[in-house]
Amino acid sequence: MTINRRDFLKVSAAGAAAAGIGSLAGCAGGGSGGSGNVVVIGGGYGGATVAKYVRMWSDGGINVTLIERNTNFVSCPMSNLVVGGERKLEEITVSYDGLRKHGVRVIQGEVTAVDADKRSVKLANGDTIAYDRLVVSPGIDFMWESVPGLTPELANTKILHAWKAGPQTVALRKQLEDMKDGGVYAIAIPKAPYRCPPGPYERACLVANYLKAKKPKSKVLILDANDDVVSKKGLFMAAWKDLYSGMIEYRPKHEISSLDANSMTLKFEFADAVKADVLNVVPGHRAGDIAKQAGLITANNRWCGIDWRTMESTARPGIHVIGDATLSAPLMPKSGHMTTQHAKIAAAAIVSLMSGEQVADPMSIANTCYSYVDGKQAVHVASVHTYDAKEKTFKTVAGSGGVSAARNEIEGKYAWAWAKNVWADALL
Amino acid sequence: MKRTSVVVALALLGLAGGAFANEANYGRNMAAACGSCHGTNGKSVGGMEALAGYPKDKLVKAVQDFRSGAKPATVMHQLAKGYTDAQIEAIATYYAAQK
Numbered sequence: 301m302t303i304n305r306r307d308f309l310k311v312s313a314a315g316a317a318a319a320g321i322g323s324l325a326g327c328a329g330g331g332s333g334g335s336g337n338v339v340v341i342g343g344g345y346g347g348a349t350v351a352k353y354v355r356m357w358s359d360g361g362i363n364v365t366l367i368e369r370n371t372n373f374v375s376c377p378m379s380n381l382v383v384g385g386e387r388k389l390e391e392i393t394v395s396y397d398g399l400r401k402h403g404v405r406v407i408q409g410e411v412t413a414v415d416a417d418k419r420s421v422k423l424a425n426g427d428t429i430a431y432d433r434l435v436v437s438p439g440i441d442f443m444w445e446s447v448p449g450l451t452p453e454l455a456n457t458k459i460l461h462a463w464k465a466g467p468q469t470v471a472l473r474k475q476l477e478d479m480k481d482g483g484v485y486a487i488a489i490p491k492a493p494y495r496c497p498p499g500p501y502e503r504a505c506l507v508a509n510y511l512k513a514k515k516p517k518s519k520v521l522i523l524d525a526n527d528d529v530v531s532k533k534g535l536f537m538a539a540w541k542d543l544y545s546g547m548i549e550y551r552p553k554h555e556i557s558s559l560d561a562n563s564m565t566l567k568f569e570f571a572d573a574v575k576a577d578v579l580n581v582v583p584g585h586r587a588g589d590i591a592k593q594a595g596l597i598t599a600n601n602r603w604c605g606i607d608w609r610t611m612e613s614t615a616r617p618g619i620h621v622i623g624d625a626t627l628s629a630p631l632m633p634k635s636g637h638m639t640t641q642h643a644k645i646a647a648a649a650i651v652s653l654m655s656g657e658q659v660a661d662p663m664s665i666a667n668t669c670y671s672y673v674d675g676k677q678a679v680h681v682a683s684v685h686t687y688d689a690k691e692k693t694f695k696t697v698a699g700s701g702g703v704s705a706a707r708n709e710i711e712g713k714y715a716w717a718w719a720k721n722v723w724a725d726a727l728l
Numbered sequence: 729m730k731r732t733s734v735v736v737a738l739a740l741l742g743l744a745g746g747a748f749a750n751e752a753n754y755g756r757n758m759a760a761a762c763g764s765c766h767g768t769n770g771k772s773v774g775g776m777e778a779l780a781g782y783p784k785d786k787l788v789k790a791v792q793d794f795r796s797g798a799k800p801a802t803v804m805h806q807l808a809k810g811y812t813d814a815q816i817e818a819i820a821t822y823y824a825a826q827k
Contacts, residue, residue: 352768356768644757648753648760660757663754663758663761664758664810664811664815665761666761666810668764680802682806682807684810685810697809697811700807700809701807711802714775714776714802716775717774717775717776718776720774721765721772721773721775721776722764722765728773
């Protein structure tokens with residue numbers, strides 16, 4: 301005979317209620333077990349981590365299928381080192397074979413639709429895959445309308461964002477190599493919230509680090525839609541002044557009104573137009589397209605609301621959303637590291653739910669984010685976030701967290717060690 | 729065995745086991761958050777302290793010393809301030825049990 305999972309949950313929940321005890325089934329000793337099928341959309345930091353941890357924490361009891369459009373994982377964190385010529389793309393690329401060794405079924409493909417009622421996803425090749433629980437880890441897609449004049453086609457050829465690591469990273473590197481000495485590189489930063497708050501400022505540093513050595517007459521313009529530097533302000537401003545004086549210029553309150561790709565000119569709401577040789581325009585973000593298709597976006601047409609205890613969507617039961625696509629809790633950054641933390645909350649909850657255990661409140665989570673200011677020195681920002689059961693959200697722990705006292709080479713080494721360890725934790 | 733009796737038996741088993749599982753998983757989950765830097769189950773691949781099999785008392789003291797400032801650090805002094813003694817204890821207990 302077989303017991304239907306939902307019947308089992310229903311009956312055991314009723315039994316528990318009758319006995320006046322809030323706890324549900326589970327095996328003692330922490331080995332959770334569980335069974336059923338989990339499908340994960342997206343093999344970035346979040347998707348890879350949740351896939352591995354569900355396999356691990358269910359002792360292999362839960363089947364996990366990961367669907368990812370790219371052949372390999374390419375890390376956004378550290379990709380500015382490739383833009384700046386300090387590392388090669390291969391060094392920030394990891395195969396999905398490690399996940400396969402954990403028993404994850406990795407499918408290279410594109411999910412075109414989620415059917416939340418039938419609990420299945422449809423792939424571009426026509427295949428349909430059923431799930432008991434779905435994890436959507438789609439990262440971000442761009443709001444093209446935030447930059448009038450910019451199209452997805454232009455963004456793939458001439459006006460790069462390089463805000464998703466891979467071919468764009470290499471292409472931006474090529475544009476910088478091709479730029480003449482005395483040229484202008486300009487990066488346009490969207491209004492927060494966006495993925496990787498310190499990322500644009502780090503990129504400006506690493507581009508300047510390259511230009512200073514090879515094309516010292518060049519300029520780096522930071523055109524920020526925000527009122528001020530969004531992250532690690534003092535540390536970045538010190539680096540710009542001490543290391544790249546006369547080369548990097550920071551201009552706040554630069555919200556783009558239009559782009560003319562022919563003349564390589566950006567126009568702004570309240571500032572003079574800027575012409576550049578390399579225009580690196582990062583458009584505004586929202587949750588990735590598949591989140592939109594699946595009806596998971598609940599806030600400002602941009603982000604996915606979730607229950608922080610389980611990372612389950614507030615819009616669609618049975619679907620968990622993690623990473624940059626979520627409506628962030630207060631002071632919670634959209635970072636690769638944070639996404640791995642979301643993934644572990646989701647993995648713990650999913651294994652509990654699929655084992656018929658009561659879902660515990662989520663653990664405390666942390667973020668550690670390093671930025672390079674040149675080829676060797678880095679700075680960090682760190683924070684600890686704890687679940688507030690009353691307000692049903694995560695909050696930073698008062699007195700915890702902070703930034704580096706000053707840029708230093710020790711953290712340059714830690715930054716790379718962070719990358720190697722977080723990749724191993726997610727993918728090996 | 730009738731379907732209902734299986735379900736009831738499982739439900740009763742559940743009543744006995746649920747609390748244990750959650751308690752055991754608390755340390756595991758708390759430690760997992762540290763694993764993004766320190767490696768899965770504390771098995772660092774290098775450049776970060778490996779915490780798997782780390783003696784519990786030593787780890788508790790190290791984190792408390794980071795927290796108090798007695799032990800200097802680049803980042804751990806800021807992260808340690810986010811954890812209570814009980815949380816540090818749970819994390820250290822889990823890592824000490826890892827081979």
